Amino acid sequence: MERIAIELGDVQETLLSTLYARAVETRKKHGILRDPKAVEMVERIDYDFTKFDGSPTLVASVMRTLLLDEWVRGFLSLHPKGTVVEVGAGLNTRFERVDNGRTHWVDLDLPDSMKLRERFFTESDRRRMVAASVLDDSWHEVVRALPAPYFFVSEGVLLYLDETDVRNALGRVAQGFPGARIAFDTAGRWMVEHQDDAMFKKRVAATYAWHCDDPEEVQRWDVGLRLTESRTLLQLPRALRSRLPVLTRLALSGIKLFYGRKARVFLVNLFESQPSLRANRR
Numbered sequence: 327m328e329r330i331a332i333e334l335g336d337v338q339e340t341l342l343s344t345l346y347a348r349a350v351e352t353r354k355k356h357g358i359l360r361d362p363k364a365v366e367m368v369e370r371i372d373y374d375f376t377k378f379d380g381s382p383t384l385v386a387s388v389m390r391t392l393l394l395d396e397w398v399r400g401f402l403s404l405h406p407k408g409t410v411v412e413v414g415a416g417l418n419t420r421f422e423r424v425d426n427g428r429t430h431w432v433d434l435d436l437p438d439s440m441k442l443r444e445r446f447f448t449e450s451d452r453r454r455m456v457a458a459s460v461l462d463d464s465w466h467e468v469v470r471a472l473p474a475p476y477f478f479v480s481e482g483v484l485l486y487l488d489e490t491d492v493r494n495a496l497g498r499v500a501q502g503f504p505g506a507r508i509a510f511d512t513a514g515r516w517m518v519e520h521q522d523d524a525m526f527k528k529r530v531a532a533t534y535a536w537h538c539d540d541p542e543e544v545q546r547w548d549v550g551l552r553l554t555e556s557r558t559l560l561q562l563p564r565a566l567r568s569r570l571p572v573l574t575r576l577a578l579s580g581i582k583l584f585y586g587r588k589a590r591v592f593l594v595n596l597f598e599s600q601p602s603l604r605a606n607r608r
């Protein structure tokens with residue numbers, strides 16, 4: 327079968343590393359995530375994925391995925407017909423993993439990433455695919471036409487943007503969708519400063535731009551976001567942690583002991599939009 331050639335910008339190319347992380351985990355005998363479509367996509371795309379082999383960020387990325395999947399499932403259990411917006415969707419298969427048969431869904435990404443996504447995914451009466459940047463508002467109308475409440479999830483995306491852009495984009499979502507949940511990961515300062523260290527085997531040109539060790543900082547931006555939960559990958563909920571292989575759990579405990587605060591490598595954060603918070607302070 328002919329392999330699919332890719333034409334992606336630098337940040338867009340990073341969608342291939344998170345895709346590969348899910349494929350590698352799926353191929354493991356006792357992997358913690360099942361994503362057969364990721365395996366299929368890796369086989370179809372003409373790209374040297376093996377350059378990521380051995381990078382510790384592969385398993386970190388899968389742990390982040392598991393936690394975000396759990397939060398989306400939690401939302402859908404309370405609001406089965408609500409709308410989930412996957413911001414910077416890449417080739418993520420979260421819809422396939424968590425779909426309850428009733429939710430509405432929007433996958434949003436930049437035009438070149440979306441063009442690749444369209445090779446593998448199609449729209450349906452409950453699922454839309456939108457080519458746009460999180461930094462503009464053109465896509466808000468598409469979301470607003472779908473049933474509330476809303477859950478925005480953005481995995482491995484905002485950390486590539488400048489802090490000012492993140493602040494503006496989150497502020498507009500908070501103001502436009504009162505009561506929405508917004509989940510996204512941040513990279514700690516240590517991670518951003520050490521991203522090019524050989525041990526991380528980054529192997530792509532894109533660089534993390536925004537560091538955030540303390541998600542309460544985002545709440546203090548005063549854009550109408552209230553922090554409801556934040557976890558480092560070392561503080562996964564018990565049910566998720568128990569799915570990790572014993573050796574991974576031991577390694578995580580060792581990292582925590584050895585690196586202390588530096589272990590705030592990636593944080594996964596959940597906010598609720600409360601535009602009134604902003605109004606009250608003015």
Ligand SMILES: C[S@@+](CC[C@H](N)C(=O)[O-])C[C@H]1O[C@@H](n2cnc3c(N)ncnc32)[C@H](O)[C@@H]1O
Nearest residue numbers: 338340341344414415416439459460481482483
């Ligand atoms: C590391 S990949 C993560 C992809 C996907 N979330 C996942 O977990 O596999 C980063 C993604 O962010 C997208 N992205 C970067 N800047 C963006 C922007 N301004 N608006 C929307 N998506 C963006 C890229 O195109 C890419 O798909």
